Amino acid sequence: MKALPVETDFIVVGAGIAGLRASVELASAGRVLCLAKREVTESNTQYAQGGIAAALSDDDEVSLHLDDTLKAGDGLCNAEAARILVEEGLARIEELIEWGTQFDRTGSKIAFAKEGAHSRSRVLHAHGDSTGREIGRSLYLKARELRPIEFREFEFTTEVLMRDGRVVGVRVLDADGQLRNIFASSVLLATGGLGQVYSETTNPQVATGDGVAMAYRAGAEISDMEFVQFHPTALFLKGAPRFLLSEALRGEGGYLRNLELQRFMHKYHEMGELAPRDVVARAIAHELEVTKRPDAAVYLDLTHLNAETVRKRFPTIYSTCMRYNVDITEELIPIRPAAHYAMGGVRTDLDGRTSIPGLFAAGEVACTGVHGANRLASNSLLEGLVYGARAARSMRDGMRAVPQQLAAAATTAQSNGNTGEAEKLIQKVQSIMWQHVAVVRDGKPLKQVIADLVGLQAQLPSSGDRRSHEAANILQTGLLIARSALAREESRGAHYRLDFPLKNDQKYRKHSVVRGNTIGFE
Numbered sequence: 087m088k089a090l091p092v093e094t095d096f097i098v099v100g101a102g103i104a105g106l107r108a109s110v111e112l113a114s115a116g117r118v119l120c121l122a123k124r125e126v127t128e129s130n131t132q133y134a135q136g137g138i139a140a141a142l143s144d145d146d147e148v149s150l151h152l153d154d155t156l157k158a159g160d161g162l163c164n165a166e167a168a169r170i171l172v173e174e175g176l177a178r179i180e181e182l183i184e185w186g187t188q189f190d191r192t193g194s195k196i197a198f199a200k201e202g203a204h205s206r207s208r209v210l211h212a213h214g215d216s217t218g219r220e221i222g223r224s225l226y227l228k229a230r231e232l233r234p235i236e237f238r239e240f241e242f243t244t245e246v247l248m249r250d251g252r253v254v255g256v257r258v259l260d261a262d263g264q265l266r267n268i269f270a271s272s273v274l275l276a277t278g279g280l281g282q283v284y285s286e287t288t289n290p291q292v293a294t295g296d297g298v299a300m301a302y303r304a305g306a307e308i309s310d311m312e313f314v315q316f317h318p319t320a321l322f323l324k325g326a327p328r329f330l331l332s333e334a335l336r337g338e339g340g341y342l343r344n345l346e347l348q349r350f351m352h353k354y355h356e357m358g359e360l361a362p363r364d365v366v367a368r369a370i371a372h373e374l375e376v377t378k379r380p381d382a383a384v385y386l387d388l389t390h391l392n393a394e395t396v397r398k399r400f401p402t403i404y405s406t407c408m409r410y411n412v413d414i415t416e417e418l419i420p421i422r423p424a425a426h427y428a429m430g431g432v433r434t435d436l437d438g439r440t441s442i443p444g445l446f447a448a449g450e451v452a453c454t455g456v457h458g459a460n461r462l463a464s465n466s467l468l469e470g471l472v473y474g475a476r477a478a479r480s481m482r483d484g485m486r487a488v489p490q491q492l493a494a495a496a497t498t499a500q501s502n503g504n505t506g507e508a509e510k511l512i513q514k515v516q517s518i519m520w521q522h523v524a525v526v527r528d529g530k531p532l533k534q535v536i537a538d539l540v541g542l543q544a545q546l547p548s549s550g551d552r553r554s555h556e557a558a559n560i561l562q563t564g565l566l567i568a569r570s571a572l573a574r575e576e577s578r579g580a581h582y583r584l585d586f587p588l589k590n591d592q593k594y595r596k597h598s599v600v601r602g603n604t605i606g607f608e
């Protein structure tokens with residue numbers, strides 16, 4: 087296999103929507119090395135079903151999309167970041183269409199779906215419920231046309247490299263198990279989400295919080311980690327993955343029913359099944375808790391909808407559920423909440439700059455404050471596009487000579503460890519996080535969780551194989567979430583504290599910011 091280059095102009099870690107869009111933008115300025123830890127087709131982007139939001143329909147307005155985004159963010163959005171998102175999103179989507187993305191249409195007109203907490207039908211989708219895959223396909227093809235972009239799969243970035251307070255490259259555990267240093271003018275973290283910190287998640291295996299953990303270790307500021315969105319409706323069947331059942335199913339008129347088969351959402355919110363995600367997730371958690379049955383589920387009911395429409399509009403969901411012998415047009419679907427999306431991450435300005443010169447972040451790994459305390463459905467693909475392009479522009483503008491090579495050739499990774507140990511540790515962390523740092527949190531258990539996670543640090547395997555790196559990243563990211571959740575003594579958006587059930591604007595209408603061992607609100 088061709089060895090990795092020792093230097094390039096720009097390093098993009100991640101080939102989801104943010105990394106791909108950034109790579110396309112950077113190609114005009116120099117050599118781009120885009121790294122993915124597995125296949126390019128394995129990312130959160132690939133699994134995005136519902137769609138991408140933009141005020142492109144005739145009865146919509148950018149200001150309405152902005153209002154909905156700010157409302158969902160529960161007082162904590164960076165309003166300027168949200169304005170940029172909804173305004174620049176229009177051009178970024180037009181561009182996608184120009185580059186070959188096939189959004190679904192009714193006749194010649196783009197079809198727009200309605201999702202929870204959107205005041206208009208504004209969600210563009212592709213192949214019914216495979217929007218992320220279609221966008222990823224077209225962006226990758228576009229990027230492949232551009233010669234200076236080199237894609238490398240199965241290259242695991244373990245650290246960012248620093249010199250004189252600046253990020254100058256990355257260290258990679260390559261496909262052959264060798265550690266290699268690669269130097270560049272700047273590095274973009276586009277490593278996606280962190281759902282794998284939890285035992286119940288809709289995220290694929292790659293979402294282990296690597297970018298946040300790497301940036302934190304390098305000394306970057308990390309923000310709003312307490313805000314993790316739990317998707318209310320993940321398939322809950324023994325032996326099946328927590329496959330996401332898109333919000334769009336409720337947008338099309340799906341009902342939620344409890345164990346007694348009663349609809350319950352109107353008890354919790356005037357928007358019923360279309361209430362914001364955190365409200366729906368907590369309502370389900372409450373309905374489950376009162377059953378006192380650890381294996382209980384609630385149900386998503388589509389049986390009253392036109393079966394043909396459901397099959398056509400949601401082909402992937404239909405066929406996946408059929409694989410587990412659930413015909414969603416005729417049967418109730420057992421569901422539970424699962425960790426889904428990280429609003430927080432590596433703190434950036436509006437151009438993707440982190441607090442460390444030379445280090446940029448975009449997409450789910452970043453925190454521009456655009457989502458505040460809770461993300462509006464279908465705004466995250468949009469964020470990857472808009473802020474991936476913006477981060478790339480600032481990397482381009484700040485381009486400088488590639489630093490001289492700091493370390494010579496590769497060193498061999500010590501793979502003398504036992505991946506089984508890493509696996510066990512990961513499962514322990516995931517289970518602790520799901521039990522105590524998920525939909526509902528409480529001060530006393532949170533303190534215990536932090537002590538337990540700190541204790542587990544001593545058990546981290548020193549082997550240096552990929553899974554051990556992931557174990558360290560999952561543990562680090564879990565600790566950042568737990569510490570931030572303990573520090574925010576109020577309930578807001580996706581963060582709910584039993585011991586502080588109310589919002590406290592005076593003290594906490596601010597972003598949490600972690601710098602090393604300190605945590606503050608700004």
Ligand SMILES: Cc1cc2nc3c(=O)[nH]c(=O)nc-3n(C[C@H](O)[C@H](O)[C@H](O)COP(=O)(O)OP(=O)(O)OC[C@H]3O[C@@H](n4cnc5c(N)ncnc54)[C@H](O)[C@@H]3O)c2cc1C
Pocket residue numbers: 099100101102103104105121122123124125126128129130131132133134135136137138139217218241242243244276277278279288289290292293296297330426427448449450451463464465466467468470
């Ligand atoms: C099931 C599901 C459904 C969703 N549906 C929607 C939706 O309908 N609409 C919407 O807007 N959002 C949706 N989301 C959220 C959205 O998909 C993500 O927020 C978005 O795709 C993130 O894009 P990204 O480019 O930041 O990261 P990702 O797409 O996750 O890409 C991350 C990349 O980083 C690479 N990487 C990670 N760590 C390393 C490392 N250490 N070294 C090298 N490479 C690394 C990975 O290999 C991957 O290529 C959904 C998410 C899921 C899981």
